[in-house]
Amino acid sequence: MLHVLYEHATGYALFRVKEFEEIGMMQPEVEQSVLDLSRFNAIVTLVSFCPFRSGANALDNMNSISEGIVHPDLKAFVETNVPQSVGKKTKSILGVGDNKLAASISEELGYSCMHTGIVPEIIRGLRLHFPKLIKGLTDISQGKAQLGLGHSYSRAKVKFNVNRTDNMIIQSINLLDQLDKNINTFAMRIREWYGYHFPELVKILPDNYMYARVVSLLGNRKQLSQEKVNGLGEIVMDEGKVKAILDATRTSMGMDISELDLINIERFAQKVIKLAEYRKSQHDYLKNKMDLVAPNLSALIGEQVGARLISHAGSLTNLAKYPASTVQILGAEKALFRALKTRGNTPKYGLIFHSTFIGRAGAKNKGRISRNLANKCTIASRIDCFSEFPTRVFGECLKEQVEERLKFYESGEAPRKNVDVMKEAIDMPIRMSQQLVWLLVRKLTSSEKKKKACV
Structure with a gap:
């Protein structure tokens, strides 16, 4: 016997599929009968419907379902209404739309779950005719429930861990690029x-x-005072340049300009100074944000290059999904398609070219080191994306690996294996915590000895 679980914005519903064995042999007929309510009623029968108690309860259940977790409300509903078996030979089968949720139900509750075959078609029909299958539910009330739950779910996802939002990094690095262009102009x-x-x-x-x-x-260069000379030394911080400026003021070939023109130039210079200072504060903000969102990627390749990779990919999650070959040429798409069209040489690097590792490598090793660096960037971005607690340990270890790879290309010294480096990175926080505990115990014992000596 097949029961189908349907999760709706208003609650959980359980339907029993009539003559499951015969229907399973006629999947095309089921697909056609889904659109007709009278024919669909001949296939399914409502067993039970459990509405949510409140909007907060609906949101809590929705979050559990989206993560493939069996909520206590769902567990109680399934155990109450779905029998484990029908008779001695026939087992009860539970149809579920999501494969993760089906695996969780099967593991925790012991039911035989099914998410393929005719189950998706049955759920499609339930989604289409659900208000007509539940007594007292209308299209208007269903739409309100779905809209309210959708807004609450989206709002909760946006508010989830506001300190690790990569949207701010994307906007910040774009602003930095725009500021650089404007300041140079x-x-x-x-x-x-x-x-x-x-x-x-x-x-x-x-x-x-x-x-x-x-x-x-x-x-005005002709109106130099001692105060301006002292201020010039504080700005330039180089006696040779200060002397060169003073000598040039006496022998300059420049034209004389009016006081009004000088005032306009000074005002414009003040605006550029403020813009450059704001650019510096924005860079500090980006650095702090990268330490929160992607500390390993920042430690490996730098905050600016890492932020550009995240911005070009669209998000840290998208960057973590990319293979190393894509990360290697990220930012060089035009050159790649041009090379494919003309059957020329494909580019060896994209945005990661701005890393110091590429510049330090020899001409014949730039492609090799870019491939290795892209591999490490992929590992670092995945650790940053899926780790719960931000740390720079893995990024520092990956950076050491790239340094060893550079030495290998220059001197032939074999680098360490990736497995050994990752084991050291995992054990490093444990060793650091043990050292902190040892230092704390040592400090406490020394303070107790001093107290006894004073007594």
Whole structure:
């Protein structure tokens, strides 16, 4: 005998399938009868319906079902209404829509569960005709229950562990890239604008932030005071450059400009300085956020490259699902499709090219180290995605492995195996906790000895 469990927004429902053995042989006929209520009523019969007590109770059951866990309410409902067997020879079979939930019910309650065959078609018919099969339930009340439970479920998922949301990382790294573009554009505008008055300063100070601060301080090059000279030394922090700037002010070929023009240039330089300082604070925010969301990936490849990988993949979960071959060329899709179209050489790296490991490798080993680094990035992202407690231990160990791989390409020294490194990474927190306990005991014993000596 087949019973079908149907989870609805209003509660749990159990239906018995009539003449299961005959129906199982006629699956095409079942698929056609699903759309017709009169024919579908001849197949299924309502056994029991258990409504949820409240919206919070419905949300609690929904969270358990989505994770494949048997909720106590579901357990009581199934044990009450589904017999273990019918007679001596016939066993009772429970049809469930989700394979994870079916495995959990079979393991915990001992029922023989089924989620293939005609069960999906029966559940499709129940989903279509459910308000007409339950007394007192209408389409309007069903829609309200489904809408309310859907909003509550989505809201709970969004609020789940707000400290480890990767959406903020995606927005932050995009903002950093935009700030870099704007700061470079504005700095070039300052150099060109102030260059009419003091063109020699461009070659002396190549750094944009320092150049903007010096422009804001100097103003008119012909009106240098001792206070400005002292401030110049605090900004540049190089006596040679300060002397070069002072010498250039005396022999400059720049034109004279009015006070109003200088005021506009100084105001613009102040805006660029504030923008650069905000960019620095945004980088610190990204670093702290990466330590919370993806600490191992950040420790392995750096917070900026790691954040760009997460942003390009769409989320940390998507990045964790990618194979190492995809992570290796992530960001070089245009070059890949161009190479496939022209039958040329495919790219060896994408966003991970900005890592220091690629730059330190030799020309012939860049492809090898990028492949190894992509492999380690995949491991680090999966650990970050599925671990409950954030830690940098695995990322540091994976970084050491890439360093050993670089040495292997240069000197031929064999690196450690991945299994041994992971075992060391797992045992490291245990050793650290033992050392902390030993230090605490040692500190307590020394303090007790001091007390006894004082007495």
